[in-house]
Amino acid sequence: MPSFRATAVVAAAALLMAGCTTGPGLAKTNSPRRTVQAGVETNPTDPSTTTKQSAQAGKPVDPAFASERLRLVNPCAVIEKDLLETVGTPSRYTSSNYTRCSNFMKDKAGKSLGITLDIGYTLTATDVKNATKTLAGLKSGEQKLSSSCFVTVVTQESPAQAVRIQVTTGSGSEAAEPCDPARKVLEGAVRKLKGNPQKYSPSKGSPVEVDPCAIVDKATLAPVLGASPRALPFGLHQCSWSGQSAQMQLDIKTARIPKDGKFDSKSVEVDLGGGLKAYQAFKDTSYPSCELVVVRTKDSSDAGEIVEFTVSGSKDKDFDRCQATQTFAKAVLPSLPAA
Numbered sequence: 001m002p003s004f005r006a007t008a009v010v011a012a013a014a015l016l017m018a019g020c021t022t023g024p025g026l027a028k029t030n031s032p033r034r035t036v037q038a039g040v041e042t043n044p045t046d047p048s049t050t051t052k053q054s055a056q057a058g059k060p061v062d063p064a065f066a067s068e069r070l071r072l073v074n075p076c077a078v079i080e081k082d083l084l085e086t087v088g089t090p091s092r093y094t095s096s097n098y099t100r101c102s103n104f105m106k107d108k109a110g111k112s113l114g115i116t117l118d119i120g121y122t123l124t125a126t127d128v129k130n131a132t133k134t135l136a137g138l139k140s141g142e143q144k145l146s147s148s149c150f151v152t153v154v155t156q157e158s159p160a161q162a163v164r165i166q167v168t169t170g171s172g173s174e175a176a177e178p179c180d181p182a183r184k185v186l187e188g189a190v191r192k193l194k195g196n197p198q199k200y201s202p203s204k205g206s207p208v209e210v211d212p213c214a215i216v217d218k219a220t221l222a223p224v225l226g227a228s229p230r231a232l233p234f235g236l237h238q239c240s241w242s243g244q245s246a247q248m249q250l251d252i253k254t255a256r257i258p259k260d261g262k263f264d265s266k267s268v269e270v271d272l273g274g275g276l277k278a279y280q281a282f283k284d285t286s287y288p289s290c291e292l293v294v295v296r297t298k299d300s301s302d303a304g305e306i307v308e309f310t311v312s313g314s315k316d317k318d319f320d321r322c323q324a325t326q327t328f329a330k331a332v333l334p335s336l337p338a339a
Contacts (some may be wrong), residue, residue: 026038061154064194065161067236068121071208076095077198079188079189086188087181096254099236111170116181120235121235122161127162149178151179163190188236205336215332216241223324237253246317248309249311249312250307251310253305264281270326278293279293307329311324
């Protein structure tokens with residue numbers, strides 16, 4: 001198992017076993033609009049069986065798709081070379097976060113074929129309703145645009161999650177049919193996820209395994225949001241809470257660590273106590289917010305993992321957003337793996 005590198009290329013690092021190389025992993029892909037929600041539980045099953053769908057709250061349709069299992073799965077290993085070769089000639093793998101991997105390759109006719117896999121992808125209720133097809137024994141939805149195709153399989157219904165493949169092609173004479181390879185690769189990806197997919201080996205202090213919704217208690221949220229905030233998980237590494245004209249959010253993610261610590265042009269360094277540095281930025285928008293970034297891991301190339309705390313509220317809600325963000329961070333940080 002490869003050692004986990006806390007980096008924006010983290011998801012692609014393990015692809016050396018497939019003879020692939022990887023770059024800094026900050027490639028961007030187009031996405032239809034996403035809203036908010038996420039998942040739970042663990043253990044692989046026989047990929048040859050048809051998965052019985054379940055709407056049980058907080059439970060995946062198959063233990064293989066449990067959130068705590070998927071958080072550690074290397075998405076680049078799920079679409080490794082042998083699978084991509086069924087639709088063309090793979091190129092370099094890139095990854096922009098823990099759960100996304102892309103390969104901008106050529107199809108069998110030599111035309112452009114960009115493939116992006118997302119694990120633990122958040123679906124809306126409408127997305128689930130429109131998942132009227134079946135792929136790999138799972139409910140599946142499909143959206144075809146002019147030069148791209150998005151295919152999802154529903155892995156949890158409440159809250160709704162999916163594994164999603166996006167395929168993009170060229171235009172004009174470079175155009176190829178995107179949905180056929182999308183289905184083929186997604187079917188193979190599901191098969192690998194149900195088997196024994198390669199996983200990250202987290203380094204000391206890595207927060208990759210943390211469920212962001214589970215480590216924040218109501219007492220931490222109440223001073224800003226009131227007694228009954230609504231939790232909105234998004235993907236596998238983000239959670240937000242809303243209530244009383246305000247919102248609080250926790251993001252766990254990979255990032256390039258700036259040498260000066262300025263994740264934002266407005267960033268200022270603050271001390272959270274015990275010498276722990278954080279980088280804070282106030283944003284005076286129509287819904288003013290304060291963002292606080294704490295670095296958890298960093299390697300010699302300045303690639304690492306961060307946790308980002310955000311507190312925002314309507315303009316007419318009078319409170320110190322940055323002070324609230326620091327209080328938020330101080331309450332949550334002890335629950336994270338020790339750096």
